[in-house]
Amino acid sequence: xxxxxxxxxxxxxxxxxxxxxxxxxxxxxxxxxxxxxxxxxxxxxxxxxxxxxxxxxxxxxxxxxxxxxxxxxxxxxxxxxxxxxxxxxxxxxxxxxxxxxxxxxxxxxxxxxxxxxxxxxxxxxxxxxxxxxxxxxxxxxxxxxxxxxxxxxxxxxxxxxxxxxxxxxxxxxxxxxxxxxxxxxxxxxxxxxxxxxxxxxxxxxxxxxxxxxxxxxxxxxxxxxxxxxxxxxxxxxxxxxxxxxxxxxxxxxxxxxxxxxxxxxxxxxxxxxxxxxxxxxxxxxxxxxxxxxxxxxxxxxxxxxxxxxxxxxxxxxxxxxxxxxxxxxxxxxxxxxxxxxxxxxxxxxxxxxxxxxxxxxxxxxxxxxxxxxxxxxxxxxxxxxxxxxxxxxxxxxxxxxx
Amino acid sequence: xxxxxxxxxxxxxxxxxxxxxxxxxxxxxxxxxxxxxxxxxxxxxxxxxxxxxxxxxxxxxxxxxxxxxxxxxxxxxxxxxxxxxxxxxxxxxxxxxxxxxxxxxxxxxxxxxxxxxxxxxxxxxxxxxxxxxxxxxxxxxxxxxxxxxxxxxxxxxxxxxxxxxxxxxxxxxxxxxxxxxxxxxxxxxxxxxxxxxxxxxxxxxxxxxxxxxxxxxxxxxxxxxxxxxxxxxxxxxxxxxxxxxxxx
Numbered sequence: 001x002x003x004x005x006x007x008x009x010x011x012x013x014x015x016x017x018x019x020x021x022x023x024x025x026x027x028x029x030x031x032x033x034x035x036x037x038x039x040x041x042x043x044x045x046x047x048x049x050x051x052x053x054x055x056x057x058x059x060x061x062x063x064x065x066x067x068x069x070x071x072x073x074x075x076x077x078x079x080x081x082x083x084x085x086x087x088x089x090x091x092x093x094x095x096x097x098x099x100x101x102x103x104x105x106x107x108x109x110x111x112x113x114x115x116x117x118x119x120x121x122x123x124x125x126x127x128x129x130x131x132x133x134x135x136x137x138x139x140x141x142x143x144x145x146x147x148x149x150x151x152x153x154x155x156x157x158x159x160x161x162x163x164x165x166x167x168x169x170x171x172x173x174x175x176x177x178x179x180x181x182x183x184x185x186x187x188x189x190x191x192x193x194x195x196x197x198x199x200x201x202x203x204x205x206x207x208x209x210x211x212x213x214x215x216x217x218x219x220x221x222x223x224x225x226x227x228x229x230x231x232x233x234x235x236x237x238x239x240x241x242x243x244x245x246x247x248x249x250x251x252x253x254x255x256x257x258x259x260x261x262x263x264x265x266x267x268x269x270x271x272x273x274x275x276x277x278x279x280x281x282x283x284x285x286x287x288x289x290x291x292x293x294x295x296x297x298x299x300x301x302x303x304x305x306x307x308x309x310x311x312x313x314x315x316x317x318x319x320x321x322x323x324x325x326x327x328x329x330x331x332x333x334x335x336x337x338x339x340x341x342x343x344x345x346x347x348x349x350x351x352x353x354x355x356x357x358x359x360x361x362x363x364x365x366x367x368x369x370x371x372x373x374x375x376x377x378x379x380x381x382x383x384x385x386x387x388x389x390x391x392x393x394x395x396x397x398x399x400x401x402x
Numbered sequence: 403x404x405x406x407x408x409x410x411x412x413x414x415x416x417x418x419x420x421x422x423x424x425x426x427x428x429x430x431x432x433x434x435x436x437x438x439x440x441x442x443x444x445x446x447x448x449x450x451x452x453x454x455x456x457x458x459x460x461x462x463x464x465x466x467x468x469x470x471x472x473x474x475x476x477x478x479x480x481x482x483x484x485x486x487x488x489x490x491x492x493x494x495x496x497x498x499x500x501x502x503x504x505x506x507x508x509x510x511x512x513x514x515x516x517x518x519x520x521x522x523x524x525x526x527x528x529x530x531x532x533x534x535x536x537x538x539x540x541x542x543x544x545x546x547x548x549x550x551x552x553x554x555x556x557x558x559x560x561x562x563x564x565x566x567x568x569x570x571x572x573x574x575x576x577x578x579x580x581x582x583x584x585x586x587x588x589x590x591x592x593x594x595x596x597x598x599x600x601x602x603x604x605x606x607x608x609x610x611x612x613x614x615x616x617x618x619x620x621x622x623x624x625x626x627x628x629x630x631x632x633x634x635x636x637x638x639x640x641x642x643x644x645x646x647x648x649x650x
Binding site: 115337363 | 644
């Protein structure tokens, strides 16, 4: 975060806060995680031959503390979410400790309708669960590592909320936050976002443009059809940078395109809640940036030709390899009772591969929860779900403090 | 004595005699509106805490402690205890509902059928605005817990309500609801509830009794949810509090 912005904001914030007579209230809580992970790599993986490129640890152990600190009164709020973690890999014997601010925010309510904030904020929205097409910063929606919490983007924001059915905000996103990629797709981005909510529907429009890049347009909409049924959709139109082209003719080499043509990505979904609180969700996603069936076949054939080609294919593959996906979820009530479970299936309709995921939580008591996360990829070495990892299993515990 | 021979005059005198205060039909909608105050409705905004304890058969389940912030047709319920659910929130605006908890990548939309815990739906824990959502008619009178009550039949004005029909017992003196029966559109009894008013709030210079205890019982199975209210404050809540971006 640029120091100038921060100093300016802190100065204004400090002066305003000093003038405020309201009582400050501080709270904190923390959640400790500990989980070993076992990976079964895909045999004869084209993209990671003999594990020489991805260098994945078969067995690892992660310990993590997620703290939540908050100081607030009626007008001001200071919050921080520091994360301390250590990951130990059994085979190499290496340990990687790290500490960072996953999210933080200084926020002031200028009037009952206007608020200004600066910080690292997770700007992810829309009703879709598989991926988030309408969000410029979080298309992946945390799917690449479900046990890791999303970290925010560094931004200064001004928000206008005239009532609880309308909201408009403008933000300057300085960069993609902790461990952002280089080059950073969203460095110096201007974001304009509007939201509306009716009696039984909600929708939003997001416009984002990084300096020197193309405009991102994202729209999300949801409708509560009746007591049990939700219908929703998300769509976006954008150009992506550093796109790996994979011509159908695999005798031609990969090429990197600095900026892709403008493409659309859309998702429609529905959720039905049963009388017992279980819910069933079905989503279909079409990603115009993905490869056609022939292009992805050529992608694997080309990657198999040399280690360098495999490295390029692994590092620069599209966010989703192909174009058409189905995602299904069956879960019980997130907030009711001692146990929570969620079964998911993601199916690539172009290459026929499928990923099955099961997440199960069991509460030992009010603070301690045991959890299990297992994935199974059916595709093998030349299809998306299975191209690097065949199976994985995490078994862990979570302790809430105080 | 002079006889009254004009029939119109006779009718007018009879009408005048029968319109005295002791014969006035009570205004069911006005009674309903006043009874809403004692359950958080019709106020500019309100914050309270609830301890919910569900029971199913002989099994007493874990108590959940929530803080609820509500305005006219929006509410946020945040779980304070148990610690493993801390920070989980349900946001409701009109009929739209979202759920979030720490670790989720973003708030997840949920349907109104999604229960919070036990028998309590989100509509049960939010402020009660029955006067805005239901049309009331007077169905009779009876005595509940030694208090004389009006019996009101409530019919939903729109499809955004938690229940389609409610039979509601409101005391004549205090104008608070002591008992309710909740019905589906087909007339099937779904739940019953009883209320106690051990709290008091001050609004527009008036001291109003406020709900302190609600017991919701399932009409189909042996299960109920005990809800105890505390720390009630009338407070206008900024619209931004109901913004999805502020939930996490």
